[in-house]
Amino acid sequence: MLEIIKRIFPASWALYVARLLYVWKCRLTYVFCRGPLSPFNLRPLAEQQHKFMVDQFVESIDTDAIRTLASKYTGGLPCSIRCRQQGSFNVCFILDFPGDIARIVRLPIEPAVYNVWDKVCSEVYMCVTIQIFLFLEYTHTVGFWHRLIRPILHRQETFTPQSATNHRLGLKVVGAISMRRNELQIDGYRAPRSISTTTNEFFRERYQLLQYMWKMPSQELSREEAERDEFALHALSLEETQNISRLKTDPSGDSFYMAHPDLRVDNIIVDDELRIRGIIDWEFSVTVPRYAFLPPSWLTGHDTGSIISRVDLSSEFMSVLSSKKHKSHSHSQLAQDWSFQDDLRLPMTYILLDPSDLVFIFYRYIYPRLYKKPRNEIVPLFFQPPDSKDLRAGLERRLNASKRYTQYLKDHNLIDDNEEPELQQIHQWTVETQKKLEQLNKWSDESKGKLARLDRERAMQCEQGEQM
Numbered sequence: 001m002l003e004i005i006k007r008i009f010p011a012s013w014a015l016y017v018a019r020l021l022y023v024w025k026c027r028l029t030y031v032f033c034r035g036p037l038s039p040f041n042l043r044p045l046a047e048q049q050h051k052f053m054v055d056q057f058v059e060s061i062d063t064d065a066i067r068t069l070a071s072k073y074t075g076g077l078p079c080s081i082r083c084r085q086q087g088s089f090n091v092c093f094i095l096d097f098p099g100d101i102a103r104i105v106r107l108p109i110e111p112a113v114y115n116v117w118d119k120v121c122s123e124v125y126m127c128v129t130i131q132i133f134l135f136l137e138y139t140h141t142v143g144f145w146h147r148l149i150r151p152i153l154h155r156q157e158t159f160t161p162q163s164a165t166n167h168r169l170g171l172k173v174v175g176a177i178s179m180r181r182n183e184l185q186i187d188g189y190r191a192p193r194s195i196s197t198t199t200n201e202f203f204r205e206r207y208q209l210l211q212y213m214w215k216m217p218s219q220e221l222s223r224e225e226a227e228r229d230e231f232a233l234h235a236l237s238l239e240e241t242q243n244i245s246r247l248k249t250d251p252s253g254d255s256f257y258m259a260h261p262d263l264r265v266d267n268i269i270v271d272d273e274l275r276i277r278g279i280i281d282w283e284f285s286v287t288v289p290r291y292a293f294l295p296p297s298w299l300t301g302h303d304t305g306s307i308i309s310r311v312d313l314s315s316e317f318m319s320v321l322s323s324k325k326h327k328s329h330s331h332s333q334l335a336q337d338w339s340f341q342d343d344l345r346l347p348m349t350y351i352l353l354d355p356s357d358l359v360f361i362f363y364r365y366i367y368p369r370l371y372k373k374p375r376n377e378i379v380p381l382f383f384q385p386p387d388s389k390d391l392r393a394g395l396e397r398r399l400n401a402s403k404r405y406t407q408y409l410k411d412h413n414l415i416d417d418n419e420e421p422e423l424q425q426i427h428q429w430t431v432e433t434q435k436k437l438e439q440l441n442k443w444s445d446e447s448k449g450k451l452a453r454l455d456r457e458r459a460m461q462c463e464q465g466e467q468m
Contacts, residue, residue, distance in 0.1 A: 217404065
C-alpha cells in the first residue's frame with residue numbers, strides 16, 4: 001500500500017526534505033507556543049500562491065497509480081479514467097470498469113487541508129455511521145417543505161460529550177475540524193484543538209475564531225474598513241451577544257446535533273417533480289448545540305450569496321413545520337426552537353457559525369436594530385472617546401500589520417492588478433449602490449425631521465385657532 005501511495009505522489013527528495021522541515025517547524029511552534037500566534041504576525045497565502053500550490057499538487061498525482069489502486073479494490077479488473085473533477089478541498093477521479101461498473105477515487109488536496117488524516121477519518125466516520133444520501137420514498141401528496149423537514153429531522157442525531165471519540169477512528173466530533181478553522185490553520189493559526197462539550201464552550205470557541213479571522217492582515221486595508229470590522233466585533237463581544245440574543249445553555253444537558261455545513265439548494269438532489277432524492281456534500285459537517293442548530297440561511301433570508309434582497313421563505317416553511325408538531329417530539333421541539341421570537345438570535349448565531357459572514361449580516365440585520373443613525377456617523381465616533389484607547393491601539397496594530405502584508409505582496413509580485421472586467425464592474429456597482437443607500441438613509445432621516453417639525457407647527461396652529 002505504501003508503494004502505491006508513493007507512486008500516486010511522485011516528488012524529488014528535496015521536496016520531501018523541505019516538507020519535513022516545514023512540518024517540524026510547525027510542531028516546534030505548537031510545542032513552545034502557549035497559545036495561538038498573534039494574527040497580526042501572520043502572512044495569509046495570496047490567491048496566486050494558493051492556486052499554484054494546488055495546481056502543482058494535482059498535476060503531481062500519478063494516474064497509473066490511481067488506476068492500480070482502484071483495480072486492487074475492484075477484484076483486479078482493468079479500468080480507465082473517464083474524467084477528473086476538482087473542488088476546493090478534493091480531487092476526484094471517476095473510473096470505468098467492464099460491466100458498466102464505475103468507481104470514484106477521491107483524494108484530499110493537501111495544500112488546501114491542514115490535517116489530511118483527521119479529515120479522512122472524519123469523512124469515513126460520516127460514511128460508516130450516518131446515511132449520507134437520504135433517498136426518500138416516492139409520494140405524490142406532500143410538498144417540498146414537507147419533504148425538506150424529513151432530512152433535517154433525520155440529521156438530529158444526538159451526541160453527548162462521552163460519545164465524542166471513536167476508539168477505532170479517533171476523532172468523531174467533526175466540528176473540531178470545521179471549514180473556517182481549516183482555512184485559518186492553512187494561514188498559520190495554531191491554537192490547540194479542543195472538542196466543545198457544553199454550549200458555552202462551543203460559543204466561546206466560535207467567538208475566538210471570529211476574532212482571529214477578522215484581525216488577520218489583509219491586502220490594502222483602509223481605515224474605514226478596519227473601523228467597520230472592529231466596531232462589529234466589539235458589538236458582538238461574547239457577553240454582549242449572549243445578553244442580547246439570549247444564547248444560553250441547553251437545559252436538557254447540552255446535547256449536540258449533526259448539522260450540514262452548507263445546505264444550499266445546490267446540495268439538495270431533486271427529480272423533475274421536485275421530490276428530494278438525496279443531500280450531498282457533508283464535508284466539514286459539524287456537531288452543534290441545540291441553540292446553534294438553525295435552518296438553512298437561504299430559507300430565512302440571511303444568505304450572503306448575493307447582494308440583492310432575499311425572499312423570506314421561513315413563514316411558509318414554519319407553517320408546514322407547525323402543522324406537524326403532533327407527529328413526534330422532534331417535530332414539536334424543532335417548531336419551538338425555530339419560532340425565533342427574538343430575531344436577533346438568528347443573525348448572531350449565523351455569524352458565530354460562519355465568521356466570514358460578519359460584515360454582511362451584522363450591518364444588514366443587526367446594526368439597524370441597535371442604532372438609529374447611519375453607520376458612517378456612528379462608527380467613526382466610536383473610536384474617539386478617551387476610554388477607547390485600547391480599541392484605537394488594536395485598530396492601529398491591524399492597520400500596520402496590513403500595511404506590512406501589502407508591502408510583502410508587492411515585493412513578491414503577488415498582487416494581481418488585472419481584475420476581471422466583470423469583477424471590476426461588480427465592485428464599482430457595489431460602491432455606488434452603497435453611496436446611494438447612505439444618501440437615501442440621510443434623506444429619510446431629514447424627511448422624518450421635517451415631517452415631525454410640520455406636525456408640531458400644525459398642532460401649534462390648531463391650538464392658536466382654538467384659543468381665538
